[in-house]
Amino acid sequence: MNSNQSIGKPRHFGSDNQAGICPEAWEALEKANRDHAVSYGDDSYTAEASNLIRDIFETDCEVFFTFNGTASNALCVATFCQSYNAVLCHQLSHVATDECGAPEFFAGGSKVIGLEGRNGKLKPDIVARSTAHHRQLHFPRTSALSLTQATEVGTIYQPNEVKELCQVAREMNLKVHMDGARFANAVVALDCHPREITWEAGIDVLCLGGTKNGLAVGEAVVFFDTKAAAEFDYRCKQAGQLASKMRLISAPWVGLLQNDVWLNNARQGNARARQLEEGLRAVAGLIILFPVEASSVFVRFPEGLDTALRDKGWIFYDFPDVDGTRLMCGWDTTEDDVNQFVADAIEWAGMKKSP
Numbered sequence: 001m002n003s004n005q006s007i008g009k010p011r012h013f014g015s016d017n018q019a020g021i022c023p024e025a026w027e028a029l030e031k032a033n034r035d036h037a038v039s040y041g042d043d044s045y046t047a048e049a050s051n052l053i054r055d056i057f058e059t060d061c062e063v064f065f066t067f068n069g070t071a072s073n074a075l076c077v078a079t080f081c082q083s084y085n086a087v088l089c090h091q092l093s094h095v096a097t098d099e100c101g102a103p104e105f106f107a108g109g110s111k112v113i114g115l116e117g118r119n120g121k122l123k124p125d126i127v128a129r130s131t132a133h134h135r136q137l138h139f140p141r142t143s144a145l146s147l148t149q150a151t152e153v154g155t156i157y158q159p160n161e162v163k164e165l166c167q168v169a170r171e172m173n174l175k176v177h178m179d180g181a182r183f184a185n186a187v188v189a190l191d192c193h194p195r196e197i198t199w200e201a202g203i204d205v206l207c208l209g210g211t212k213n214g215l216a217v218g219e220a221v222v223f224f225d226t227k228a229a230a231e232f233d234y235r236c237k238q239a240g241q242l243a244s245k246m247r248l249i250s251a252p253w254v255g256l257l258q259n260d261v262w263l264n265n266a267r268q269g270n271a272r273a274r275q276l277e278e279g280l281r282a283v284a285g286l287i288i289l290f291p292v293e294a295s296s297v298f299v300r301f302p303e304g305l306d307t308a309l310r311d312k313g314w315i316f317y318d319f320p321d322v323d324g325t326r327l328m329c330g331w332d333t334t335e336d337d338v339n340q341f342v343a344d345a346i347e348w349a350g351m352k353k354s355p
């Protein structure tokens with residue numbers, strides 16, 4: 001079924017961006033490639049992909065296709081923050097820890113404020129209290145809130161949790177951005193309509209992830225607050241995020257969004273993470289750090305197991321911020337990949353017990 005299963009090597013748990021292009025996106029790209037079409041997004045593929053996003057969200061949103069998540073997030077922050085403003089987010093968020101200051105840069109110096117919260121999630125009371133000590137004119141005025149769905153540690157905000165956070169944001173006069181690099185994984189885990197965890201709950205703009213979901217490259221910035229999108233095309237162009245051969249970015253989106261491919265891809269990642277968690281629970285001394293609700297499993301290995309697995313050739317990354325290791329599944333992760341990894345871990349644990 002998977003186009004790369006025939007290679008015969010196991011897939012790693014390093015990241016979902018280590019996967020290739022899913023077959024449906026590849027096929028759509030191949031089709032668009034045979035065409036000769038107008039540039040800079042004035043083509044029929046881009047129109048179709050935008051309309052599919054409007055259908056999926058059941059609203060008349062403004063859509064922009066970009067190359068990656070960092071730029072998408074940063075340009076959204078810049079939309080809502082003047083240089084003297086601040087954006088609130090979780091302290092583990094990509095915006096705060098993984099973008100080399102791009103939000104601050106594109107927003108002309110505005111401040112990114114990372115807040116605490118269990119399991120990678122913000123809580124309304126923490127958000128509400130967070131600005132109390134800001135000394136008015138002497139501290140950047142907070143103008144935006146950024147949520148990540150699914151979160152950086154593989155947990156998920158329930159629809160009512162998104163709603164409550166957006167309500168607090170409204171009371172504080174903040175616009176709300178959602179980093180949805182793994183938005184599809186949240187939708188399938190919640191089995192909800194995409195609108196329920198976005199505009200219906202109060203989200204103003206969503207960065208909808210395509211890369212980790214099965215594209216070669218590409219995210220979609222989806223403005224539900226359409227007024228805020230007014231000059232976003234200029235921001236994209238200035239930031240080098242306007243593809244001249246746009247159809248080669250947008251056509252794969254069509255392949256991904258038709259026939260629920262994006263949801264099935266996410267379902268695969270989520271299911272494999274669940275399988276991985278269950279398998280690893282049999283390894284003595286291994287701790288699962290967060291509820292496994294999306295496509296990642298964060299673990300603390302018993303001493304020596306990480307080295308043993310790496311020696312066997314497995315690739316995965318440590319996350320010092322949570323004193324653990326992330327095992328990430330994707331659309332291309334197979335049951336066999338998980339079984340092999342778990343078997344290697346269990347074998348190591350068995351050898352430890354009876355040397």
Ligand SMILES: *Cc1c(COP(=O)(O)O)cnc(C)c1O
Binds near residue numbers: 069094151212
């Ligand atoms: C991967 C990821 C992004 C996007 O990263 P890029 O490498 O810039 O595409 C954004 N947010 C989160 C939570 C991510 O995991």
